[in-house]
Amino acid sequence: MGLSDGTEENKKFDRLYICFKALKEGFLSGCRPIIGVDGCHLKGPHGGILLTAVGIDPNNCLYPIAYAVVGSETKQSWEWFLMLLKEDLHILRNDIYTFISDKQKGLLPAFENIFPGADNRFCVRHLHGNMKTAGWKGLAYKRALWAAARATTVHEFDKCITEIGEMNVKCKEWLIEKPAAQWSRSHFNPWPKYDILLNNLCESFNSSILDAREKPILTMLEWIREYLMTKLQQNRDRATKKWDGKRICPKIKKLLDKNMDSASDCIPVKSNDWNYEISCYDGSRFTVDLRAHTCSCRRDFVHSCYFVQTYLKVYEPAMMPMNSKEMWVKTGYIPPLPPSFGKKRGQPKKTRKPSAGEDGEDGKKMNKEKKKETKMKRQGWKVHCKFCGALGHNKKGCQWRKFAEEFPPDEEQQRSQPQVPDEVTQGDDVPVQEVDTQSQLIEQTVAATKPKLTARKRTGTKNKGIIITEPSRASPRKTTIAKSKNSAPRYPTTSGPQQFMNMPPSSKAKKSSKGGKITPSG
Structure with a gap:
């Protein structure tokens, strides 16, 4: 743990590095010498960056090695993290290790200082984003770049680069400046036995601890510790119970079966007990040496690093449980103060900014027109x-x-009673007539209020000229009732239900303008 400069009483928390013994021993037991490094932002109240180093297990799944909390992503913080990682893994030869990253801020200079001579690979997805930022956009450039990255022979790689030069000479020159050993399989070092083109190892681990990154630092670190302890035990149980009797890990077995189906069109020609010549359906030929375990196609065979037995060795070390902090041994040192941070304006942001080419062409915001294409158009609705x-x-x-x-409607039933003239007496054979003043008033009101109430606001849509009308936004009490x-x-x-066309007068009373008496409005 690192502390800020100052007196013993005023020192604040600065950074913290964690590498558990079980993870270190498991990585050295059977994981391939390839490490992915990345940094992600913490979303808690103090902010900060979480640096991670992730390996890969025999089943091609991620294997966390170490992580650290730092204030910012700089050259100094990366050098400090890589130096501690080198000491924990006892790395004496840098040339046998391969690192894959997104070339974060200050990472490349840190590699040159801490791991000189080590291979560095660059994520092809981020390389394509840089290509789009440089001005070469489109599906044709994307397919040509990925074809060159997936090429396993130098001849095939040169052919893809030539096709890119035919599309744009400047794009070819820009791509040649990037070392092919960092992004193309044709120039990869075969020692790590892993031809990954993306830095999905660290990104997958960062997404798995997404909930923990929103918590305070100590709570987050405890959450990650419990998560790793549980994950190791789950992988150990899976291999013991479900993979018993199997020789190769399941993911590797699927790849092997797929290659066997593809090899049905290949014709082997034996040269001696150890060497063969393989003719493929497309006319290409490769040489295989069974004694040296090599093939000129540069595609790996089933190495012992893919065996289930190696998988069990990797997950054999276990992380021991830990008591609560009340039972910890007191060190006698003064506890550090919380890290200093400045509160920014507005609501704290918890979503990262998309990189170039991730959401839209410019990487800042998804194109609105492209976003609308994913929605169903409600034509004729x-x-x-x-x-x-x-x-x-x-x-x-x-x-x-x-x-x-x-x-x-209850008031209507009380007031819609027929009226009888006073001249009619009991016994006279005079028919009862209903006063028609109500219908006359309604007919007179229709001509006066219809233009206002039938007003419609035209709201045009982009659904091929379809017009959807909406009623006026005026208050219904002001527009529907006038005296x-x-x-x-x-x-x-x-237009509306017929029972509302003959509504009775309101039962509300009003003051007479002459005598001031209270009289019914009807």
Whole structure:
């Protein structure tokens, strides 16, 4: 653990490196000499960077080796991390180890100082992003780059580079400046026995601890420790119970079966007891040496590093459980202070900025037009109200529904009674006539209020000229209820259910303008 400069009482937490003994012994027992390094941002209150070093086990799965918490991703922090990693793994020969990375800030100078002579590989996905940033975009450039990266022979690699030069000479010159040994299988060192082109090892580990990265530093480190202890035991149980009796790990067996199916078109010609000449269906020929375990196609055979027995050796060391901090031994040292940090404005960001070519062409934001292509276009679709049956609005914004809630049908039943003239007495054979003033008022109101209530706002869409109409956003209480000179209420006249066309007058009372008496509005 590193502390900031200052007196013994004022020292603050600066950085912390962790490499468990079980992980170190397991990596040295059977993992291949290839290590992926990467850094990810911490999303807790103090911020910081988590540096990780991840290997690969015999089943082609990630194997965490070490990790460290630092303040920022600089050359000094990478040199400190790589130096401690070199001491833990007892690396004496740098040339037998291969590192794969995304060429983060200060990482390449740190490799030159700590691991001179070691092979460095560059993630092809990030190389393609740099190519797009340089100006060479398009599917043709992408396919040509990946074809050159997947080429296993120098002749095939040169052929792909020539095709890129025919497309753009400057792109070829830009690509030749990048050492082929860092991104093409044709120039890889066969010693690590791993032809990976992406730095998915560290990225997969960073995504698996995504929840822990939002917690405070001590809580995050404890979460990662428990996660690693559980993961080691799960892999150990899987190999013991499910792979019993098998010689090769499952993922490697699938690759071997796939290669066997592809080799059905190959014709072997024996030269002696150890050497063969293989003729392929495309006319190419390769030589195989069984004694040296080599093939001129540069594709690995089943090495002992892929055996289940090697897998069990890797996961044999176990991480021991740990008591709570109340039972820890007191060291007597003064505990460090929390790290200093500055609070930024606004809500803390928890999502990283996409790199170039990851989400859209510029890497900053996904192209809106490209994003719309993934959605289904609702051609010929119109809004339909389930309450009144009209088009152009839904039930939530229906004015008839709001009007029905203000004037329930119970009042209508009480006030829609027929009126009898005073001249009619009992016994006279005079038919009862209903006063038709209500329907007359409604007919007069239709002409006055219909232009306002039938107003529609045209909202054009991009669905090939389809126009979807919506009702006016005016308040339904102001637009649906208006009073004329004779204090007669006006009612909505837009299309709707028939029971609302003959709504009774409001039961609310109003003051008379003459005598000040309270009289019914109807």
